[in-house]
Amino acid sequence: MPLRFHWSLSSVGDKFRGAKARTEMSGLFDFDEQAEFSRAAEASGIESLLMALGSYRPDPMALSMALGMVTKKIKFMAAVRPGIVSPTYFVQQVNSISALTGGRISINLVTGNAPHELDYYGAFLEHDERYERADEFLAICRAFWKRDGEVNFEGKYYTIKGGRLNTPFVSDERVAPEIFLGGNSELAEQLAMKHADCLWRFADTPENLSERVPPILNRGVEVGLLVSILARPTHEQAVSDAYAMVETLKAQRTFGKDFARKTDSVSYKATLELAEKSQSDWLTPYLWTGAIPYMGSPSIALVGSAEEIAAALIEYKKIGISQFLFIGWPDLDEMTFFGREILPLVRKRELEMEGECQLAARG
DSSP: OOOEEEEEOTTTTOTTGGGSOGGGOOSOOOHHHHHHHHHHHHHTTOOEEEEOOSTTSOOHHHHHHHHHTTOSSOEEEEEEOBTTBOHHHHHHHHHHHHHHHTSOEEEEEOOOSOHHHHHHTTOOOOHHHHHHHHHHHHHHHHHHHHTOSOEEEEOSSOEEEEEOOSSOOOOSSOSSOOEEEEOSSHHHHHHHHHHOSEEEEEOOOHHHHTTTHHHHHTTTOEEEEEEEEEEESSHHHHHHHHHHHHHHHTTSOOHHHHHHHHOOOHHHHHHHHHHHHSSSSBSSSSEEOTTHHHHOGGGOEEEEEHHHHHHHHHHHHHTTEEEEEEEETTHHHHHHHIIIIIHHHHHHHHHHHHHHHHHHHTO
16 A cells, blocks of 8 residues: 655744753644645645644644644644543544544554653552553443444543444544554553554664564554655765754754653664664665754654665665654755655555566466
């Protein structure tokens, strides 16, 4: 099947937002700028936009609804953290947005990566317990979307009695929203295989991922990569711009490294460790770790020309990766370049691969 592409709305208007301490980030935003980006995403072949969650961001559900009213086909991948909102009320929110946007809503479930920020919301659980709660949360959500009578649930974290919602999920494509789940830990993989449609991982080399991906695919769950992108007309320009950006960031604190050492997130720690253990900034000719100390694990990046980035995406496809969630520097320019220069190359190569498979099948 064709690769699917998504983009994070998180840093629109501030390409170095990830280099700031979260206490310094503003939750205010320019709505017109967000709307312009959403419409540009539609024109660039992007399927959905990640609507991240945090005390330093606007509410993802409210923003998804507002942007859904000024767009036509882009979907919104709204983040949720179990423990912050009741599963019944969350399903009601999602279903309401689906009814008003024609089903243009999906879910990105995260258990949280900053324990002190989870405390803000009264969500006082350790790492492993958060996955236990997420299991119950998704079980309840799926029961409501199944629409098979009243929902009753008795668990460690949630109790639901005679649950009923009269607003269904509305879509011409699905009976329930697509569920994405992020994490690099074994607990994340287990939870994804039980409840999710796709597991998000931070990028790694195809070689390192080749053993982790098949068991998840065998359970009917897709695997996608969260990765930044810095693409330019030539390899030399891309590399030059990448290191020029790092020079700009060196004047700031190494926030990415500081955060990774404080978080209890396996994915953040593992990606920083991957970068620190490598003998260079380049894990492959196009997978670059140079910005991680300053902007955190999500800044592991594909860097290169359009042809090189397209080739790298196809290499990931060959090991079973089927979706990508991008962050760009700056986002609008990167996304339009992706849609104009890279996406056509990817689709062309996919057609060639399909033809090669058909020829091989004929013997």
